[in-house]
Amino acid sequence: MVRAAPRQPGPARRADAERNVAAILEAATRLLSADPSASVADVAKAAGVGRVTLYGHFPSREALVDAVMRHAVGLADAVLDDPALDRLPAPEALARLLRSSWEVLDRHRRLFVAADRVMATERIREHHERPLRRVERLIERGRRDGDFRTDLPLPWLVTTFFSIIHSAAQERAAGRLAPEDVERVLVATMTSLLTSS
Amino acid sequence: MVRAAPRQPGPARRADAERNVAAILEAATRLLSADPSASVADVAKAAGVGRVTLYGHFPSREALVDAVMRHAVGLADAVLDDPALDRLPAPEALARLLRSSWEVLDRHRRLFVAADRVMATERIREHHERPLRRVERLIERGRRDGDFRTDLPLPWLVTTFFSIIHSAAQERAAGRLAPEDVERVLVATMTSLLTSS
The missing domain is CATH 1.10.10 (Arc Repressor Mutant, subunit A)
Structure with missing residues (x-):
């Protein structure tokens, strides 16, 4: 060199x-x-x-945790870049995206706990802009195809995805949700939230 | 004196x-x-x-914000102590509890933003133990009466109530949810989450 x-x-x-x-x-x-x-x-x-x-x-420690969050979400977003998502019907693609998002989040859940201690939720959400755009595109398609509800605003449905999956990380960390239950609970929760009306 | x-x-x-x-x-x-x-x-x-x-x-500022959070939740819990809740069918009681919880939270939403900046979500949740016991009792009754789903763990359903209503506060603060939409969105979201299966 x-x-x-x-x-x-x-x-x-x-x-x-x-x-x-x-x-x-x-x-x-x-x-x-x-x-x-x-x-x-x-x-x-x-x-x-x-x-x-x-x-x-x-x-500062906050600045370091902030940079680590950006770095980790970048790695996570690469994992979520799954061409199969566009080919599957929206409800199946949603379950698949939830599972892979959970896998990545679960691996980094202590990092998320560290971030949650020193950063505002709004800032953590800003870091997730790219993965949340994937979620938004998927929900949009599900609405166009008649698979997902249209009576609630799209940004709100995207937020519930972010909020529900991060609640699962908190519940898992606090010992209120068994590790083997998480995937089923997440898929059932988001499916009823997106398909009811 | x-x-x-x-x-x-x-x-x-x-x-x-x-x-x-x-x-x-x-x-x-x-x-x-x-x-x-x-x-x-x-x-x-x-x-x-x-x-x-x-x-x-x-x-420290953290200690002060923590004490204020405890104080404010105590005031809020008194507002939520509504005898009508036990007489109404669970789905109607849920909508009523959501509306009054939102009213209280909306009044204190900047305080919630201040707490979220310096406290872990788990700590904020601990402060809400008493109002969340009200939510738990209500969901439990709805499950006994056959109004609410039983395929997901009770603590998880209680968590989604906490998480969905606090997401609404964040979304409202960030300007992504119109003030006049919040109640309808909250009730529709929690109802489909609790009644689907």
Whole structure:
């Protein structure tokens, strides 16, 4: 790999900074997904950078958690990019999208708990804009096809999807919902919510 | 009113402290319900106490918001104590409870936004234990009477009530749900969620 000469520190420093940010985000996503109380010092150590370097990129724990949330949702959205969704009837596609969304969320549910402690729900929702657009397109299609209700506003139905699946993560974390029940409960809840009228 | 003599400062000081706490909670509930960003200094000023006194009772903004949430939910629970609920058929009682819960929440929705910024959802839910017991009793009765579904766990149905009504507060605050639509949307959503199977 060609390093920039000492006289031109700009690009090399930028590459270092990018590597550091990537290492910090990877370590923070891993640590916070295992323990929502993981400290900034733990993250710096796991990423192999100093705390000063970490704070140079993320001035507070909130800023770090915010960046990790963006990073994790980006990874999740790639998983949800499933071509089969467009081919299935909307109700079946909904069940499939719910299951894969839950799989991803369940893996990162401690990270979600960490975010919920320091971030407003509205901010967490903003990070989910891309996956929520998938949900919106699917519900829109179901309404066009006559499979889903049209008596409630589309943005509200999208919100209930976000809210119901995140409630399941909370309930699972609090021990009020058994892990083996989650998928059935989510599919039954969203199906009756979208198909009744 | 009889004041304790100077030689026995205990009870008088306790009475002062109680008056201060009551004034702080009243002022904080009022200010935070008008503006979720209201500062601790604003609250102390409105309550007519010094900041040192306020911090003596509530060591952080989080502690103050937590106490205000407890206070406000206590007031709300008194409003929800409606004898008609037990006489109406469960589906009608549900619509009535949703409407009165929404009225109370809507009045305090900025306070809810303030709490959501600094508190975990699980903690906010803990504060709602008493009103949620009302919801639980009502859903239980509806299930016994054959009006509500029994294929989903009772705690999950109670959670969806909490989650759906708080989502409505978020959506209203974010301008994605028109104020005049909220009641209809809430009742339609919870009714289909509880009566489908």
